[in-house]
Amino acid sequence: MKNRRINELLVLCWLLFSFNSAAQAQEISSERQNVLRGSITEQRAWWDLQHYQLSVAVDIGEKRFSGSNLITYKVLSDVRELQLELQQPMVLVAAYQQDTKLAIRQEGYSYFITTVAANEVGKEYQLRVEFNGQPHAAKNAPWDGGVTWSEDGGGMPFIATSNQGIGASIWWPNKDHGYDEPDRGIDMFIEVPQPFVNVSNGRLVNVEDKQDVGSRIFHWQVKSPINNYGVNINIADYVNFSEVYQGETGPLDMDYYVLRENEDKARMQFKDVLRTMQALEHWFGPYPFYQDSFKLVEVPYLGMEHQSSVTYGNGYQNGYKGRDLSGTDWGLKWDYIIIHEMAHEWFANSITAKDIADLWVQEGFTTYAEGLFVEYHYGKQAGDEYQQGLRQNINNDKPVIGPYHQHKIGSFDMYPKGAALLHTIRQVINDDDKWREILRGLGTTFYHQTVSTAQIEQYIIDQSGKALGSLFDQYLRDNRLPILEFRIKGQQLTARWSNVIEGFEMPIRASIGEQEQWFNLTTQWQPFELHEGELVWDNNFYIAQAFLALQ
Incomplete structure (x- = not known):
């Protein structure tokens, strides 16, 4: 007592x-x-x-x-x-x-x-x-x-x-x-x-x-x-099974820890892991933690990007809890949590935002990686369709980047809008080999480092040789969606950007009949001579369009 x-x-x-x-x-x-x-x-x-x-x-x-x-x-x-x-x-x-x-x-x-x-x-x-x-x-x-x-x-x-x-x-x-x-x-x-x-x-x-x-x-x-x-x-009461992935840096231990009752389902569903690693190493370079191995661990919540111990709770089903966030059906061909959380090993765990105001560096690149996975396994058109479909989730409510030094994030648009920005930049660069070099170069240059948006921006600008500063400012530091305003009279087009920051400029691609034509647009009206055929703006650019009738 x-x-x-x-x-x-x-x-x-x-x-x-x-x-x-x-x-x-x-x-x-x-x-x-x-x-x-x-x-x-x-x-x-x-x-x-x-x-x-x-x-x-x-x-x-x-x-x-x-x-x-x-x-x-x-x-x-x-x-x-x-x-x-x-x-x-x-x-x-x-x-x-x-x-x-x-x-x-x-x-x-x-x-x-x-x-x-x-x-x-x-x-x-x-x-x-x-x-x-x-x-x-x-x-x-x-x-x-x-x-x-x-x-x-x-x-x-x-x-x-x-x-x-x-x-x-x-x-x-x-x-x-x-x-x-x-x-x-x-x-x-x-x-x-x-x-x-x-x-x-x-x-x-x-x-x-x-x-x-x-x-x-x-x-x-x-x-x-x-x-x-x-x-x-x-x-x-976990059970463990494992395999070895022959990756870019050599053999990688892949361990899976799941509930005893779910082992059979896990052995089937986790086949997505190897093909995810293949796609991500192709686009981003070697897995960043070979010395620490890789694990996928079942948990009683949806999942998260814990470094070398990625957690999973998507119910052993494809999509995001059975849904395709892109609305294209491509997202139902793979397990969202496996692909998204594994991509965080590159962007979140190896390359980490110094300030959570810049959390788009982790979530935007990782959401973009979903479309790259689709492209790697199902083709470029499928990847483009998935990237375009994700835009339905963008609200444009506030800037993607939050206030610095206050432990505050920006808009949750950091996921789909971050991906849309990257996909748009890829179009502006207009060189897929160069774009892949840039993505892999990020993984090498900022390997196991904490970074700021400014560092990522400058690296992409330097490596691409493109004037991308106003794109980053528009899509990350402003909440408005650029509007392409244009008029057509005969074979002459006049066009400009509106609903944008001062000094915004971005080239855009269009197909005209069987031909491709580029237009270097600013916020000022500019005239362009058109090729013969119907004008169709490239939907891989994340913009709004406004066709204005002639006065």
Whole structure:
């Protein structure tokens, strides 16, 4: 009875501590929190993340995580206060360096830790933080993020983390900003009850059975840089099967972890994986994580691009939950989640947006990759049709790029409109071999890097030799759709762009009878002589048309 009373008091103390932490968090405005989360503060800029060693014990019955994170960092400038994030109701309990407990102050869910002494520039140091709590339970994963606590068909635990938008700090303490990734990756030690299996990122190094407490510790290792939101935990009564893909860089281990009840369906549906890898390596270059392998893991939500541990929950059906987002039927010939989430290995995991304002770099290129997959396997006309069909999902409600340094995204048009922009640029370049070189060159030039829109823009402009600046500005920084206004009198065309930013210019292609003709249009009316035949503007350009009657 005495021990029970002590346990109750300990729980009460923890609840009071959690309540006080949450109350403190409420004192900070959402605007202030967004600035702390979305900007490269002084407390972030002075240290360069090198490695995480994340240890987490998962208590399934209590829906609780507890553990530690050993952070290795390199000093860039002489500052002592270090910023991490951990969101309520999780609690950062303590921080240690050189066996000394460190002082911590808190603003919202941002923690500021004072290191032991002035750090020497150029040297590496380690800092260990301890944490525990009941992480936010996702209600509509992966969009609201958190932990999904579910069960398989036999009533066994089926658990997964997902946190792209809300951030990895929803369940573990980290430097929660996209600009800095651990250069030497992460080692994860995940303890789960026997007989369940944990699947996380990278390669499985070891499984330690702790018979005395009835648990198992899975050690997963990632050697490449990894974005925080790509780190994941998946727990279930998984079965594993595998194959080897002979890719551009050599043999690649392909592992599949699925619920025991779904193994037969998975062996059939996951045939899309090899042909996806073939198409994506053709267009984007070698898979970026050969040293960390590739996994596709079944989860109790739709799926997400966790690095080298891509998650899947599309119900073993083609399309997006059985639907074709393009309305062309091409999207029903393959599994949307497999293709889309695998493409994120190139754009999101290898090439990562520094600021989520530029999230189109990840989502636009990945949505565009869907059409490239169609083109690779079904032909160029099929790919064009798919790309054109995706435009029905564009709202043009606000700019694709969001406000910088505020942890805010732009329009969800970043998916289909980002793809439409890229497909339009391909037409302007008018050289498919050059376009493929540019796509593959992005993968090489920005391999395992965090980037900005400006860097991507400049690379494409430089490699193409085309004046594309106003296209990027129009489609990414303005919400209006360019309107092609034109008049025809006899064999003379007059045309211009309207509903556009000042200085917008873009050439456009048309077919006239059996011939092709280009028109270099600006915002000023210009006359052009037409070939004989009917004028048909190329529908691969994402624009609106307005034929104006002669006055």
